[in-house]
Amino acid sequence: MEALDTLLLSRIQFAANISFHILFPTITIALAWVLVFFKWRYNRTGDYDWMRAYFFWVKVFALSFALGVVSGITMSFQFGTNWPGFMESVGNIAGPLLAYEVITAFFLEAVFLGIMLFGFRKVPGWLHTFATVAVAVGTLLSAFWILVLNSWMHTPQGFEMRDGVAHVTSWMEIIFNPSMPYRLIHMLLASGLTVAFIITGIGALRWLMGDRSHELRKTMRVGVWMAALLIPAQIFMGDMHGLNTLEHQPAKVAAMEGNWETRSNVPLVLFALPDEAARENRFELAIPNGASLILKHSADGVVPGLNDFVAEDGTVEHPPVAPVFWSFRIMVGIGFAMLALSWAAAWAMRGGRDVEGLPRPLLWAFVPMALSGWVATLSGWYTTEIGRQPWLVNGVLTTDAAVGDVAPGMVMSTLISYLVVYAVLLVAYIGVLIYLTRKQAQGNESEPRRGDDTGPAINPVPAE
Amino acid sequence: MTLFGDPAIWLPLAFAALMGLSILIYVILDGYDLGVGLLFPFATPDERDRMVAAIGPFWDANETWLVLAVGLLLVAFPLAHGVILTALYLPVAIMLIGLILRGVSFEFRVKAPAPHKWAWNTAFFAGSLMTATSQGWMLGLYVMGLDYTGVNVAFAAAAAVFLSLGYALIGAAWLILKTDGDLQRKAVAWARRSIWGVAAGIAGISAATPLMSQRIWDKWFSVPEFFLLAPLPILSVVLLAVLWFALRRLPTEDDEFAWLPFTATVGLMVLAFVGLAYSFYPYVVPERMTIYEAAAAPGSLFIMLIGVLFVVPVIIGYSALAYWVFRGKATELRYD
Numbered sequence: 001m002e003a004l005d006t007l008l009l010s011r012i013q014f015a016a017n018i019s020f021h022i023l024f025p026t027i028t029i030a031l032a033w034v035l036v037f038f039k040w041r042y043n044r045t046g047d048y049d050w051m052r053a054y055f056f057w058v059k060v061f062a063l064s065f066a067l068g069v070v071s072g073i074t075m076s077f078q079f080g081t082n083w084p085g086f087m088e089s090v091g092n093i094a095g096p097l098l099a100y101e102v103i104t105a106f107f108l109e110a111v112f113l114g115i116m117l118f119g120f121r122k123v124p125g126w127l128h129t130f131a132t133v134a135v136a137v138g139t140l141l142s143a144f145w146i147l148v149l150n151s152w153m154h155t156p157q158g159f160e161m162r163d164g165v166a167h168v169t170s171w172m173e174i175i176f177n178p179s180m181p182y183r184l185i186h187m188l189l190a191s192g193l194t195v196a197f198i199i200t201g202i203g204a205l206r207w208l209m210g211d212r213s214h215e216l217r218k219t220m221r222v223g224v225w226m227a228a229l230l231i232p233a234q235i236f237m238g239d240m241h242g243l244n245t246l247e248h249q250p251a252k253v254a255a256m257e258g259n260w261e262t263r264s265n266v267p268l269v270l271f272a273l274p275d276e277a278a279r280e281n282r283f284e285l286a287i288p289n290g291a292s293l294i295l296k297h298s299a300d301g302v303v304p305g306l307n308d309f310v311a312e313d314g315t316v317e318h319p320p321v322a323p324v325f326w327s328f329r330i331m332v333g334i335g336f337a338m339l340a341l342s343w344a345a346a347w348a349m350r351g352g353r354d355v356e357g358l359p360r361p362l363l364w365a366f367v368p369m370a371l372s373g374w375v376a377t378l379s380g381w382y383t384t385e386i387g388r389q390p391w392l393v394n395g396v397l398t399t400d401a402a403v404g405d406v407a408p409g410m411v412m413s414t415l416i417s418y419l420v421v422y423a424v425l426l427v428a429y430i431g432v433l434i435y436l437t438r439k440q441a442q443g444n445e446s447e448p449r450r451g452d453d454t455g456p457a458i459n460p461v462p463a464e
Numbered sequence: 465m466t467l468f469g470d471p472a473i474w475l476p477l478a479f480a481a482l483m484g485l486s487i488l489i490y491v492i493l494d495g496y497d498l499g500v501g502l503l504f505p506f507a508t509p510d511e512r513d514r515m516v517a518a519i520g521p522f523w524d525a526n527e528t529w530l531v532l533a534v535g536l537l538l539v540a541f542p543l544a545h546g547v548i549l550t551a552l553y554l555p556v557a558i559m560l561i562g563l564i565l566r567g568v569s570f571e572f573r574v575k576a577p578a579p580h581k582w583a584w585n586t587a588f589f590a591g592s593l594m595t596a597t598s599q600g601w602m603l604g605l606y607v608m609g610l611d612y613t614g615v616n617v618a619f620a621a622a623a624a625v626f627l628s629l630g631y632a633l634i635g636a637a638w639l640i641l642k643t644d645g646d647l648q649r650k651a652v653a654w655a656r657r658s659i660w661g662v663a664a665g666i667a668g669i670s671a672a673t674p675l676m677s678q679r680i681w682d683k684w685f686s687v688p689e690f691f692l693l694a695p696l697p698i699l700s701v702v703l704l705a706v707l708w709f710a711l712r713r714l715p716t717e718d719d720e721f722a723w724l725p726f727t728a729t730v731g732l733m734v735l736a737f738v739g740l741a742y743s744f745y746p747y748v749v750p751e752r753m754t755i756y757e758a759a760a761a762p763g764s765l766f767i768m769l770i771g772v773l774f775v776v777p778v779i780i781g782y783s784a785l786a787y788w789v790f791r792g793k794a795t796e797l798r799y800d
Contacts, residue, residue, distance in 0.1 A: 063571045069524060070567040074560045076534055081553050084546025087538060092764040095539030099768045102528075102535045103775040111528075111782050114521030115789055118797045123789055167761055404550050414557040421561055425568060432575050 005408040007400050010082040013415040017074050019378055020422045024068030026377050029143050029188065030195040031061050032136035034222070035116075039132050043125070052215040056440050057199075060433065062117050065109070067429060074418075076102075082411070083392075085402030090166045090393055093159055093174055094149055101145035108138030140188075147187055151180035153393045154384070155248045166396065178248055182241040183384075189234040190380065193338060194373025196230060199223035200345070201370020202437050204363040207355055209441040220355050227342035235335055239294070245384075246295055249394065250304040251317070252387030255324040257291045258284075262305040266291040271329075274321040279307065319389040327382035334376040341365055475766060476759035479540035480748065482772060483533055488737045490529035492634065492730055497523045499635015501566055501592025502628060503654055504585060511647045512585060518642040518794035520570065525783060527567065537748075540765060544748040544758035551610045555598040562594025574797075593628070600627030607673055607740070609750045619672060626665025633658040634733070637725035640714060642794045648715050648722070655725055656711045662729075663704055666736050670697070673743045677751060680743045693742070700735045703728050 035054055042050035076098070079087055087094060115123055115131035123131075158173025159166045168174065200223035206216055246253045254260075258269045258281050268290020272281035292301040309318035345366070348357045392399040497519040504512060538545045549556055565587045573584035604623025608616040636658065639651035674681040684693060707728040710721060746754045759765065 059575060063568075063575060066524070066567050066571045069527065070564040073527070073531055073563055076531055076538065077549060077556055077560055079538060080534075080545040080549030081556055084550060087542035087545060091539065091542035092761045095542065095760055096764055096768045096771070099535055099539045100771055102531055103771055103779070111525045111779065111786050113524050114786050118521050119789055121798065165761075168763055168767075171767065404546065406550055406553055410553055414554070417557065417561055421564060425564070428568075428572060428576070432572060435577055436575060 006406060006411055007403045009408055009411040009415055010403050010406070011399065013411060013418065014078055014082065016415065016418055016422065017071065017078060019381075020426070021068065021071035021075055022377065022381060023374055023426075024064045024071065025139070025143065026191050026194045026373065027064040027198065028061060028068055029139045030191040031057060031064070031198075032132070032139045034195060034199070034226075035061060036129075036132050036136050037222070039129050043129060049213075049215040049218055052213075053219045056215075056436070057219075058117060059436060060198075062113075063429065063432065065113065067425065071422075082404050082406065083402045084404045086392060086397070089164060089397050089402065090159075092168055093152065093166055097145055097149040097152070097174075101142055101149075109135050109142065112138070143187065143191075144184060147184045148175050148177075148180055151183045152177045154183075154388055155179040156393055156396055161396070179241075179244055182237070182244045186234070186237050186241045186380075187377075189230055189237055190373065190377045192230045193227060193234060194377060196223050196227035196342075197338065197366075197373045198370050200227060200342075200366045201368070202433065204358075204366035205370075205434075205437055206441040207358075208360075208363055208367075209438065211441040217355055221349070224342060224345045224349060227338060228346040231335065231339045231342055235339065238332075238335065243295065245387075246304075249387065251306065251309045252319060252324065252384070253295065254304050254306045254309070255319050255321045255387055256328040256383060257295075257303065258321065258325045259291060259303055259305045260307050262302065262308050264292060264300040264302045265289050266295075266301075266303040268294065269325075272325070274325050276316075276321050317390065319387045324383055324387045327379040327386070331376050331379040331383060334372050334379075337369070338372060338376075341369060471762040471766065472756065472759075475762050475769065476540070476755040478769060479536060479759070479765060480745070480755045482776075483536040483540065484737070484741050486529050486533035486536060488734065490526070490533055491737070492733055493522070493526035493529060495631045495733070496634045496638040496726075497526055498566070498592045498596050499631035499633065500639065501588055501635070502596060502632045503635055503639070503651075504589040504592070506654065507647070507650070511650070513796070514643055514647055514794060515639065516570065516573070517797045518639060520797045521786065521790045523567070523570065525786065527563065530563075539768060540760055541748050541755060541758040542760055544753055544755075547749050547753065548606070548610070552602050552605065555601045555605075559595050559598040559602070562591045562596075562598060565591030566595060567591070592631075596628040596631045597624040600624035603627060604669075606750065607669060608676060609752075619668075622668060623665070626661055626668065629658045629661030630665060630733070633662050634726065634729045637729045641722050641726045644715075644719065644793055652711055652714045652725075659704070659707060659711065662732070666700060666732065669736070670739065673740070679751070683743060696735055696739050700732060703731045703735070707732070 035058060038050050038054040038057070041047070042054065112131040112134040115128065116135050119131060120128050152174055155178045157177050158168065158170040160169055161167075199219055203216055203220040203223055207220070242253065242256075257266065258272050258274050259266050260279055260281070265288070267286035267288050269281065269284055269286045272284040272286075274281050289299040291303055292299055295301060295303055306318050306321065310316055341362070345358060345362060348359065348362060349355065350357070388394060390398050390400070392402050500515050500519050504515065507515060534545075537548070569584045569588035569591060573581055573588060576584055601620045601624040604620030605612075605616060607623070608619050633655055636651045636655035640648055640655065643651065674684050683689060707725060710724045710728065714721065714725065716722075744750060746756065748755045748758050
């Protein structure tokens, strides 16, 4: 019983840490490239509005980056304090991947960040551009290595077990494991969409506050187009990722679909309350043959069911159904809301109608959607990570075998401390975003309207 | 070469050296910005902005050395990582919360509305204090063998105080280097006050380690080791004397020798670190687990070594670039 308590508390603590952490890389991965784009447009056109956009969003970037760094450090300690079994068992594989994440990526970001944030007036234009690109490449590499490791935990290969310890047989097989390309692209697109909706959400708020600056118009156009172009790609990529999961982790897909029996003509369940005790769905609302069509591309395709993953003695070997089922639906629902909103906005802004073309209800809809990327990303991660249970490394190491021998009271006390700190920081983060937005909107409102002015000539040597 | 004969011998050694180097660089670099945080309550609001400006462009990269150090422990010595971090569960958690508070306060204190600034200043100080004391506590407990006995806890508490004073000293020394005028004069006074704690701390740990373990006693107090190692304590005393003398005279008219306190403090830290490393080798968990017992498979170590050897010079190169760009006295930090 005591071991179970430590296990559950450690899992909640890890989930809390990693959920809090992922919010910020999700922003910085894509926002770094948006900043590169702003800087590039400034270098090409000399239009200082692009730098105004850069300076506003680089503040958001700096804040998000700091929160990402500090919560990321917490993660690297958690492996040792709460999950020593993970490194003892698969350390030979997880170790080098984490090491490459730190050495290639983390440093690239952290060192050039100083020049990117504060160096605009101190270094030549090309070096400032280079620092911005270096930080963007760093965040991308960071994401790559972490997703390699995470994907390997879902679809492990390229190793052999000797005395309970994994030893590497092929690094190529480990790095390019079957789910890696799908998961990586899915996550990068999620980051892009999160940023697109934060940009449009904050932009819409500024517009509603009376900001009519050219800088705002430019960022709104970038944000709306980014959202409208990325969301169909993401829906396609999500489908591909689902098919990949069906091949390698059928139990997870069965939980996502809420399908209990392996059979053909499986309906697409839109709403249901999965009941694990009775092993059936209650209040089911479904589209006939839908799941078979999506997963097997034919109405009588056979889709695996959860009952296949119950051992002879009744031990359940599939993930908990309801959380996977629901988080998947939240993610997909937000995805389609993003599609509707961004395409409506792109249509309303067509042919030079610009931000004026957006009706007020549409502007107001963008404001709460600023956080939609976060919610969708978190639900997506809950789907895939809870869907991996009871395994920590699929088929290799169970979660309960990896947990450390720490008294439940200790884990409880640290868990509460982390939760309090995270709650305060999240409120402060959103509060500061709103404050910066208001300040920017007021600053631009009071400024005289500008045409094509190029701003103060403080950086006379644009790169290239 | 026999040294490179058996990869099960030289790879763990190489990684222990790299990990030691990361810890040393971390303690020096993050030491000075944690120290600046510890001195925060003694400064006026304007001075606080200049103090943050003196560390703002660097702290992110400085803190990353901790990630590299714990990362190397995690990946190169997975068995020791679990033992050490579960034994230090609570202080690690306190340190992490301290690092979180400290790190985010940098950003929040300049971006939050002015009436909230005091709260982030407090969080900045509290975070620096939590980090410094918990690191000192962990160092003390590690030196004493990771067991929670009465003596060990008392020693750990003393180490928490001494390491914080050490960070305050190097923080003040950094401010002497990076600021001028009243703040520089104040920094000299702060450094003078913390130097005694540092001397006591180094002496205390130097005395405690050989007394704790017969093995460490024999490593230091036998011939010829005793004479070969004599430069370590002698140089430490010399550096302390130089530091004490310099702090009497600073600041000078033309700002000459402003670099001296920082350099001397770094020297002291290096000497103390070399002494500790010599005492504990080959153990990674004191008297319980050697680096060879705790190491990961040679194949995995080798693939990491390639990455590390390629990247560490690059890191040092562009760290130097960042320090060059933000050289000289600290000026106001501006995004635009």
